[in-house]
Amino acid sequence: MSLTPPVAGPIADAWLVIPLFNEATVIGEVIAGARETFPHIVCVDDASTDGSGRAAREAGAVVVTHPFNLGQGAALQTGIDYVLRATDAQYVVTFDADGQHRVEDAAAMVERAREEEAAIVFGSRFLDGRTKPGLLRRIILKGAVWITNQQTGLRLSDAHNGLRVIRRDAAEHLDLEQNRMAHATEIVLQLARTRLPWVEHPVLIVYTDYSRAKGQSLMNSINILIDTIVK
Amino acid sequence: MxxxxxxxxxxxxxxxxxxxxxxxxxxxxxxxxxxxxxxxxxxxxxxxxxxFPPLLTQVAQTVGVGRGADLLLYGLTITFLGYVAASYRRMRQLEQQNTVLARHIALSDAIRPRPGSTNGSAHDPR
Known part of the structure; x- marks a missing residue:
């Protein structure tokens, strides 16, 4: 992939926020791979029952453990709160636990935020043709993009992408109340309200059999839609 | 009577x-x-x-419903829907409070680990 220039050295002023729920088989590997570039990682263990939290801690991440399962949106907010309260990091990078995001994309997005003084960098899998989501998934994702754009007034090409870089001043505006999956629209909405400069950055989503099986089903996208409309 | x-x-x-x-x-x-x-x-x-059951029927007929029992059913339906809406709102509220509380506990544990706790290793955040 020649699109992303190699980034020299670890990125010390950014924290990776990884919501974690029952990903024990992959989380260790994901964190170990990410730590070469991002030495600071906070994993929010959303009351996993398969030892994911221990695996994450052994791989070298800070682990914040929810006392019971709250949902991915809640885990994301907890991770962001941790970074804001316990560190003086400039950037929060939201990252998925299942290994579908690439560390080099995240690093390139932080660089881009720095260079272009963007407060928010949204990852988008639709800016180029590299990501192959399959027809049904593409239709659902494009529908989600359309709804998000209607609600937020932004013109994004991808909405439900978990890879984002959020500068500290923008992150301080976040107060996610959608505990489950509808947070993806809510986070865009709240970031749009900050009126801070944002850009989209092309990323490659690595669809493995694992992430496909874990991914959002068609039925759940109906839940997300209703959660988004009925607050 | x-x-x-x-x-x-x-x-x-x-x-x-x-x-x-x-x-x-x-x-x-x-x-x-x-x-x-x-x-x-x-x-x-x-x-x-x-x-005075006939009174109910009379009221029903003034509002154009045949029997008093029908009027009751309609009233009940509306009340039930109102109840569903109110309890949904209440549930969301409780969920929100629950989340804030759980997050507070999780963060307190992670930032200042309790002695003897297996939670949140002594990883010092910067």
Whole structure:
């Protein structure tokens, strides 16, 4: 992939926020791979029952453990709160636990935020043709993009992408109340309200059999839609 | 007024029971006062309907419904929907409070690990 220039050295002023729920088989590997570039990682263990939290801690991440399962949106907010309260990091990078995001994309997005003084960098899998989501998934994702754009007034090409870089001043505006999956629209909405400069950055989503099986089903996208409309 | 005394007594007792249950819950003062006034009205109406069933039918017919029982069913449907909406709102509220509380506990544990806790290793955040 020649699109992303190699980034020299670890990125010390950014924290990776990884919501974690029952990903024990992959989380260790994901964190170990990410730590070469991002030495600071906070994993929010959303009351996993398969030892994911221990695996994450052994791989070298800070682990914040929810006392019971709250949902991915809640885990994301907890991770962001941790970074804001316990560190003086400039950037929060939201990252998925299942290994579908690439560390080099995240690093390139932080660089881009720095260079272009963007407060928010949204990852988008639709800016180029590299990501192959399959027809049904593409239709659902494009529908989600359309709804998000209607609600937020932004013109994004991808909405439900978990890879984002959020500068500290923008992150301080976040107060996610959608505990489950509808947070993806809510986070865009709240970031749009900050009126801070944002850009989209092309990323490659690595669809493995694992992430496909874990991914959002068609039925759940109906839940997300209703959660988004009925607050 | 005193034919079928058994069912009338049972229904009246039921209404008194619900009344006690509802008035004992606490909320904001104004909210509570409004609810109590509504409740008193409801109790009076319910008692009237039990003691003088034809009255209910008469009311039903004035509003264009055939029988009093039908009117009750419609009223019940509306009340039920209102209940669903109110309890959904309440649930969301509780969920939100729950989340804030759980997050606070999780962060406190991670930032200042309790001695002897297996949670949140002594990883010092920068």
């Amino acid at each position: 005193l034919d079928q005394p058994l069912i009338k007594v049972i229904l009246l007792v039921g209404i008194v029971g619900v009344t006690i249950l509802l008035t004992r819950s606490t909320a904001g003062a104004r909210h509570q006062a409004v609810r109590r006034l509504l409740l008193v009205g409801f109790v009076l109406l319910a008692a009237m309907a039990i003691l």
